[in-house]
Amino acid sequence: MNPTHCCICRRRLEDFASKEQGFGRTCGERYLSAQGTPDVEAAVGLIVAADWPLEQIHALVASRNDVTALTQAVTYWASCNYEDKNAVIACAKVLYACGRTHLATKLVADRVRVHVTCHKVTVMVHTTGGHSNEFAIDAKRLPSSDRTMASNGQTRYWVFDLVRKDQVLVLLGHWFPDEPFLMQEEGLSDLRVLPRTPRVDVEQILDPGFVGKQVGLEDAGGTYVVLRNTFHGTFTKELKATIPDDKRRWDVARKAWHIDRGFLPAVKNLVLRHFGVVL
Numbered sequence: 356m357n358p359t360h361c362c363i364c365r366r367r368l369e370d371f372a373s374k375e376q377g378f379g380r381t382c383g384e385r386y387l388s389a390q391g392t393p394d395v396e397a398a399v400g401l402i403v404a405a406d407w408p409l410e411q412i413h414a415l416v417a418s419r420n421d422v423t424a425l426t427q428a429v430t431y432w433a434s435c436n437y438e439d440k441n442a443v444i445a446c447a448k449v450l451y452a453c454g455r456t457h458l459a460t461k462l463v464a465d466r467v468r469v470h471v472t473c474h475k476v477t478v479m480v481h482t483t484g485g486h487s488n489e490f491a492i493d494a495k496r497l498p499s500s501d502r503t504m505a506s507n508g509q510t511r512y513w514v515f516d517l518v519r520k521d522q523v524l525v526l527l528g529h530w531f532p533d534e535p536f537l538m539q540e541e542g543l544s545d546l547r548v549l550p551r552t553p554r555v556d557v558e559q560i561l562d563p564g565f566v567g568k569q570v571g572l573e574d575a576g577g578t579y580v581v582l583r584n585t586f587h588g589t590f591t592k593e594l595k596a597t598i599p600d601d602k603r604r605w606d607v608a609r610k611a612w613h614i615d616r617g618f619l620p621a622v623k624n625l626v627l628r629h630f631g632v633v634l
């Protein structure tokens with residue numbers, strides 16, 4: 356397999372040198388600078404886990420001792436697959452681990468439908484295609500004081516107050532489930548996957564009474580303790596995984612968990628990790 360197009364700008368590659376590399380000279384100059392510290396073990400882990408032909412995986416892993424050769428091989432492979440979004444995103448993850456953060460971010464930014472950028476007091480969200488309209492309808496249910504639309508010329512994007520970040524991610528996870536998205540935080544780019552969020556969780560976080568992450572424990576001294584917390588998807592998931600079915604009960608009327616006292620240490624540990632609160 357030989358690359359015919361630049362993996363970055365997707366223009367046809369003309370000269371031999373560009374075809375050898377998998378990108379054109381202009382793109383190379385613009386995006387090939389290494390920015391991060393290479394973590395070759397992480398890169399190899401990603402290659403091994405990728406959904407690529409076995410001989411390709413072997414060929415890439417074979418250049419693990421030379422990070423420059425490895426990044427070249429991965430960029431070449433990205434160019435061979437320049438039209439295959441998932442393959443290029445998988446390559447970008449490897450390039451990111453190899454320290455080529457600039458190139459990786461560019462490859463991903465052009466191919467994902469969801470971009471999230473966190474600033475000091477705001478979260479900017481840009482979505483294209485898919486369920487962007489449905490996302491917008493839900494987003495408009497957030498208090499109008501905490502959201503607005505902005506534009507940088509061609510692109511329109513959402514600006515949310517930073518306190519809405521978790522809610523916005525829940526909404527995105529509902530409308531773009533299991534999708535890779537570009538997260539930029541404190542100047543760092545990261546490729547993450549949106550967790551699939553059920554509608555019932557979306558309704559909970561869009562409830563006007565929702566007040567950010569809060570958690571509290573009532574201990575009346577009986578066989579169980581009562582835990583109240585505002586919606587937190589991963590917390591709930593881990594709580595359910597940690598505490599057996601017959602040791603917990605969701606009290607619909609009080610919107611609280613009843614949990615067997617024997618699991619109190621486990622609950623405290625989960626709350627500390629997810630809410631940063633010592634109960």
Ligand SMILES: [Zn+2]
Pocket residue numbers: 361362363364365366378379381382
């Ligand atoms: Zn190019």
